[in-house]
Amino acid sequence: MAYEISLISILEVILTLIIALFIGVLIPGIERKYVQARIQQRIGPPVTSPGLWASVKFLFKENIRPNSPAPGLYKAMPILCFIAVLAVFLALMPENYQFMAFASLIAIVGFLKVEEIAYVLMGSLSKSVMSINLRFPDHAKGAERPGLLVSSIEDISSNRSLRMIIFGSFPLYLALFIPAALSKSIYLGDIVAYQQANGPFLFTLAGIIGTVVFFIGYMILLNEYPFSYIKAKSDVIEGPYMELASKYRTFVYLTRGFLIFTLGLMYCVLFLGVAPELFSLKFIVCIIVSLILPVIMAIVSAFSPIFTNRQLYPTILVTSAFGALAMVIALF
Amino acid sequence: MEEKKAKKQEIIETEIQMGTVHPAALEPYRVRFFVEDEIIKDAEITIGVNHRGIERIMEGLPVEKANMLTEKICGICSNSHTWNSVRTAEIGLGVELPERAVYIRVIVGELERLHSHLLYLGHGCETLAHETFSMRVFYIRETIMELLGMIGGNRVQYGCSIIGGVRPRCELDDNRIRRILDGMDLVEKNVAEFADRFVHDSIVLSRITGTGYIPQEQALKLAVTGPTLRATGVKRDLRTDMYEYDNFDYDIITQDTADVKAQLLMRVFEIFESIKIIRQAIRDLPEGKITDRSWEMVDTGLIESYIEVPRGTLYHSYAIEDGRVRHSIVRTPSMTNIGAMQYACIDNHITDGQLCIVQCDPCFTCSDRAIEVYDTKNNKLDKSILQSNIH
Numbered sequence: 001m002a003y004e005i006s007l008i009s010i011l012e013v014i015l016t017l018i019i020a021l022f023i024g025v026l027i028p029g030i031e032r033k034y035v036q037a038r039i040q041q042r043i044g045p046p047v048t049s050p051g052l053w054a055s056v057k058f059l060f061k062e063n064i065r066p067n068s069p070a071p072g073l074y075k076a077m078p079i080l081c082f083i084a085v086l087a088v089f090l091a092l093m094p095e096n097y098q099f100m101a102f103a104s105l106i107a108i109v110g111f112l113k114v115e116e117i118a119y120v121l122m123g124s125l126s127k128s129v130m131s132i133n134l135r136f137p138d139h140a141k142g143a144e145r146p147g148l149l150v151s152s153i154e155d156i157s158s159n160r161s162l163r164m165i166i167f168g169s170f171p172l173y174l175a176l177f178i179p180a181a182l183s184k185s186i187y188l189g190d191i192v193a194y195q196q197a198n199g200p201f202l203f204t205l206a207g208i209i210g211t212v213v214f215f216i217g218y219m220i221l222l223n224e225y226p227f228s229y230i231k232a233k234s235d236v237i238e239g240p241y242m243e244l245a246s247k248y249r250t251f252v253y254l255t256r257g258f259l260i261f262t263l264g265l266m267y268c269v270l271f272l273g274v275a276p277e278l279f280s281l282k283f284i285v286c287i288i289v290s291l292i293l294p295v296i297m298a299i300v301s302a303f304s305p306i307f308t309n310r311q312l313y314p315t316i317l318v319t320s321a322f323g324a325l326a327m328v329i330a331l332f
Numbered sequence: 333m334e335e336k337k338a339k340k341q342e343i344i345e346t347e348i349q350m351g352t353v354h355p356a357a358l359e360p361y362r363v364r365f366f367v368e369d370e371i372i373k374d375a376e377i378t379i380g381v382n383h384r385g386i387e388r389i390m391e392g393l394p395v396e397k398a399n400m401l402t403e404k405i406c407g408i409c410s411n412s413h414t415w416n417s418v419r420t421a422e423i424g425l426g427v428e429l430p431e432r433a434v435y436i437r438v439i440v441g442e443l444e445r446l447h448s449h450l451l452y453l454g455h456g457c458e459t460l461a462h463e464t465f466s467m468r469v470f471y472i473r474e475t476i477m478e479l480l481g482m483i484g485g486n487r488v489q490y491g492c493s494i495i496g497g498v499r500p501r502c503e504l505d506d507n508r509i510r511r512i513l514d515g516m517d518l519v520e521k522n523v524a525e526f527a528d529r530f531v532h533d534s535i536v537l538s539r540i541t542g543t544g545y546i547p548q549e550q551a552l553k554l555a556v557t558g559p560t561l562r563a564t565g566v567k568r569d570l571r572t573d574m575y576e577y578d579n580f581d582y583d584i585i586t587q588d589t590a591d592v593k594a595q596l597l598m599r600v601f602e603i604f605e606s607i608k609i610i611r612q613a614i615r616d617l618p619e620g621k622i623t624d625r626s627w628e629m630v631d632t633g634l635i636e637s638y639i640e641v642p643r644g645t646l647y648h649s650y651a652i653e654d655g656r657v658r659h660s661i662v663r664t665p666s667m668t669n670i671g672a673m674q675y676a677c678i679d680n681h682i683t684d685g686q687l688c689i690v691q692c693d694p695c696f697t698c699s700d701r702a703i704e705v706y707d708t709k710n711n712k713l714d715k716s717i718l719q720s721n722i723h
Binding site for chain 2: 226
């Protein structure tokens with residue numbers, strides 16, 4: 001099969017990427033300023049502060065040496081995450097649909113898994129000062145349990161990330177394969193073409209259920225409240241990111257915004273059949289959807305406390321059951 | 333009910349340390365959680381990070397100055413410390429207060445209870461990671477803070493008591509009384525709306541119901557005081573023993589479930605009772621002077637005074653010699669509640685650990701009273717060794 005790569009298509013992808021990155025860094029500000037702050041009846045931060053200027057600011061900050069057995073690997077993880085999200089983004093570009101193996105759901109799931117595994121590695125590679133032992137015996141309660149193995153709070157975060165890989169990401173991946181079941185193809189090009197011929201999947205029963213399941217999976221993948229299990233302020237604080245400073249933290253901010261935008265594009269491609277084609281109305285639709293999803297997410301998180309296992313397991317179980325139901329409906 | 337406590341010989345998987353600096357904690361303290369599969373089997377709280385030695389500084393100070401200093405013990409119950417310290421001197425010196433001064437003290441004391449309970453609710457919601465509820469509670473609290481600022485001249489250090497009455501700054505004129513009554517109406521309406529919203533939020537309820545359970549027998553055994561004790565079903569409120577509250581009609585709120593939900597609701601209901609007391613105090617506010625300056629300073633023996641403050645029982649004790657304080661001891665409610673905080677964490681998830689501590693309304697910095705020093709061989713150092721090392 002001959003691949004057609006033109007200079008214009010490369011430029012289009014690069015331009016789309018720049019727009020995606022710019023909107024991505026604005027999304028945290030939109031969430032906090034125009035959604036959460038409005039709900040909480042406060043002014044909120046400037047819209048450019050949480051994403052854009054925070055990323056720029058950290059570029060000029062002094063770096064710290066993480067307390068890690070492999071500091072280089074730890075610091076490389078945010079970059080790896082960014083590359084994984086970039087790969088997902090490129091797979092969604094209509095210019096790349098000709099690369100069948102790359103622009104397929106299997107590849108997308110694989111790239112997202114890389115992003116998730118990075119959290120496990122980051123958590124296990126960091127032992128920040130936040131959970132360091134005091135260097136004197138503790139007599140407050142008679143020091144009943146001396147000499148125990150001391151885990152850092154990043155260890156807990158790492159364990160939780162692993163659990164999220166095992167079962168937490170079920171809803172999202174089930175939702176991703178509902179369009180595949182409806183169009184009988186795992187290739188994005190085929191899924192988009194099928195919807196252009198037969199109408200968006202969103203307007204089918206499986207598509208409606210799939211949208212709900214996708215959204216919950218989207219929140220879980222983004223570690224947003226109430227699913228921010230791996231970076232809960234009430235125990236593990238920032239979790240795997242704790243010791244990332246300077247330009248590495250810039251990558252964290254960039255990646256998060258970029259992932260939010262990319263998942264929005266993914267929804268457009270899979271459930272609306274709208275590929276992000278630059279210089280067309282479709283791209284506007286993609287941008288609008290990519291902004292609507294984080295806005296709804298911010299509303300949900302503003303009204304939810306953080307989930308513990310007691311709430312998390314049933315939520316994921318029920319959502320996955322709905323995902324499976326949608327899959328069955330899609331298949332028959 | 334069987335006491336929930338990990339046996340010593342039980343193999344504890346690992347230890348998680350949080351603090352002394354942690355975003356879920358408002359103050360510096362360290363907690364060691366001994367966990368198995370993220371379930372806390374035992375907890376150990378260490379305070380002493382912010383020891384300021386206020387009792388030591390009070391020694392030898394003129395009583396009036398020492399009373400002012402007690403205001404700095406706590407940023408939340410600053411007035412209560414001044415009130416109880418002044419009350420201690422008044423008991424020793426046999427000072428009789430003007431009726432109007434007693435009423436003003438009660439009003440300020442109950443306003444302080446309102447802001448402390450609202451802070452508790454806000455902090456509790458924040459620890460639940462429910463930012464919206466937390467923000468709303470802090471908005472409601474703002475009304476109280478403004479009223480305290482109006483009466484005492486400050487939002488945090490507004491202590492009104494002096495020996496023989498209250499400061500002239502704290503006199504309540506018609507304008508102030510009207511503002512307090514308007515504030516009470518607003519706070520009552522807002523807290524009722526918040527409580528209604530709170531108890532109908534099924535997600536929040538699933539987080540707080542059954543979490544941080546402290547059985548009544550255990551609470552009594554650990555000598556828990558204040559709302560934390562009353563949330564376990566014990567009807568004990570020291571205000572019933574305080575002569576200042578003799579003329580007021582109010583209910584002692586108790587809860588039965590003894591979990592985080594009970595603790596949070598306990599504060600909500602107490603807010604309504606405090607509003608009731610403030611309205612009664614304003615309605616019946618006697619005319620007359622607010623300070624009696626006819627007392628004389630004399631030497632006394634050891635004087636003790638217990639009062640009910642927002643977090644529990646506050647104890648102040650000292651003797652007066654040549655108008656100066658001798659042998660000062662202050663025991664804050666959190667000191668007696670630490671045991672309950674540790675106990676409440678057991679059998680809960682780590683994410684709920686801080687919530688279980690917060691439910692007992694901790695104020696560790698106020699509780700930092702004494703330190704014990706050990707050498708590296710785990711031998712306790714006595715005073716002579718310490719003094720020999722002071723250069």
